[in-house]
Amino acid sequence: MALLHTEHLEMRFGGLSALEDLNLAVPAGGLYGLIGPNGAGKTTVFNLISGFLKPTGGLIVWDGREITGEAPHRLTDWGIARTFQNIRLFGELSVLDNVLVGFHCRSRATWGEAVLRLPRYRREELDRRSRGLALLEEVGLAEAADQPAGKLPYGHQRRLEIARALATGPRCLLLDEPAAGLNPQETGELILFIRDIKDRYNLTILVIEHNLRLVMGLCQHLTVLDHGLTIAAGPPADIRKHPEVIRAYLGK
Amino acid sequence: MATQPQRSKPIRTSYLTLTALVLLFLLLWGGTHWADEYQVRLLNNVAIFITLAVAYNLINGVCGQLHLGPNAFITLGAYTAALLTMTPAEKTLNFLVTPLYWPLSQVSLPFPAALLAGGLVAVAFGLLTGFPVFRVRGDYLAIVTLGFGEVVRVLANNLQGLTNGPLGLKGLYPYTNLWWSWGVAAAATAVVAALVNSSYGRALNAIREDETAARAMGINTFRHLLGAYLLSAFFFGVGGGLLAHLITTISPSLFTFFLTFNLLIIIVVGGLGSTTGAILAAAGFTLAGEWLRIVEEPATLLGFTIPGIPGMRMVILSLALLLVIIFCRRGLMGRREFSWAGLGRLLRRGAAGAAPGAGKI
Secondary structure, X not given: OEEEEEEEEEEEEOOEEEEEEEOOEEEOOOXXXXXXXXXXXXXXXXXXXXXXXXXXXXXXXXXXXXXXXXXXXXXXXXXXXEOOOOOOOOOOOEHHHHHHHHHHOOOOOOHHHHHHOOHHHHHHHHHXXXXXXXXXXXXXXXXXXXXXXXXXXXXXXXXXXXXXXXHOOOOEEEEEOOOOOOOHHHHHHHHXXXXXXXXHHOOXXXXXEOOHHHHHHHOOEEEEEEOOEEEEEEOHHHHHHOHHHHHHHHXX | OOOOOOOOHHHHHHHHHHXXXXXXXXXXXXXXXXXXXXXXXXXXXXXHHHHHHHXXXXXXXXXXXXXXXXXXXXXXXXXXXXXXXXXXXXXHHHOOOXXXXXXXXXXXXXXXXXXXXXXXXXXXXXXXXXXXXXXXXXXXXXXXXXXXXXXXXXXXXXXXXXXXXXXXXXXXXXXXXXXXXXXXXXXXXXXXXXXXXXXXXXXXXXXHHOHXXXXXOOOOHHHHHHHHHHHHHHHHXXXXXXXXXXXXXEOHHHHXXXXXXXXXXXXXXXXXXXXXXHHHHHHHHHHHHHHHHHHHOOEEEOOEEEOOOOOHXXXXXXXXXXXXXXXXXXXXXXXXXXOHHHHHXXXXXXXXXXXXXXXXX
């Protein structure tokens, strides 16, 4: 059974239909791609799944439970984490603190325990710090741990955003255009990086991308959107030859 | 930067903190014995404004929410504490037009209990207003909180049977002394600093930096903001109670938006988000306001006699504020905080500057 699936998902903004009848089925452990030209409704799908928008119709089901319209922080709690198309780091906080914020949602200690530095809080904080440093080591940002996140080079900011999402302890990761603004070499590194974290953290990954080279090389299954409609779905090899996809991307 | 031996550090800092606390204790003890009435009053004022500014900085600087209603919470704390410490006889003397409502007219509590009650009433008001306030953000939040501030003042003016209306409450016993005011200031600072340096403080900082991303990180932004709002409300309430028993006469006109505005100036000058900055600016602002009274008195300068110009100190204060905003746009401290290690570095750099080559240890 699919870990995450949507049924007839629909989103309208007033008279504008941003998304119609979307039926996704992402199996556990899959690497799924969502592609389409600008304005196709890809980010809308992410905002619906991650709870930032409430759909006007249809269902979203996560691990057998309906989650349509739940608040973002609860979804993160249940194991859905996301990144943003335009990087949204906590710019003035240090690189390490950015990751530590990600761990915060798993914290059991209350406000009082935190202020009084009671044992449970101290234990959790020590644990967070060591895991945070280990995570930064893994993504290759350990040396920048004390720098403000906003001062990192662009490619590193992308990595940090993914590391921060990993810190929330997700089972499913939604990556919104992770290769935007990266050069071909960095894109190649990113593909390896995504594969690596997928295996290491046993993740299911749903990725939005413009860069066809990246999705073709990365994903096992693609769904193509255009003007809010699903125009094709299937493995990358089929999508490449699909006449509707060629028309949407290249024009007739 | 040279790396320091790590192990002895926490112990050394706790010794330094302990020494600072003992020093504060000795200063207060000295103050109660040798300072004159005017100096004591000034010191009390400084401590109360430190309490208020530190609390205000939590919600406004750390969380980044433009809360413009601290005067409402201070009013509630002041009136609650005052009504609880006054004796039934004093209350009958005060409430001449409309008698005070029944249970309040009979009770009389010790000062600490009254202060605590002032804080709790402010928290209760915070719980009531928190839900509508945190449905909005930015300018709208500013307007909503500003509105609540005015509502409380207008209510205090009109609920004759509870607040004695515009006449206010007179002849409160001056319970506020250096121990109480500085004790509360130290407690407020310790609690707020501990919170800001905890995992919750990081989450609050994250909300200020990017609320959308904070929500995606699993932070329940409403509950976090409400928590900070209530904690600041508590200290506003307690600070209000201290203020009431320092000036011994309170009326609604004391708690207008100007009070909020002064606090806002303090935390902006100190550096939004810096507790250290809030403390320094609160002390500086309170003391400067007093010391600058000299410029309003007639003076003889180079043979010219200058008549006293009332309001001159406000002009100078505004100029000082302008200079701060022009030359350190993010306030005196920015977002930096005081730390013993930081002070050590500063002193070492100073020593190295005075004797070149001596800085390398």
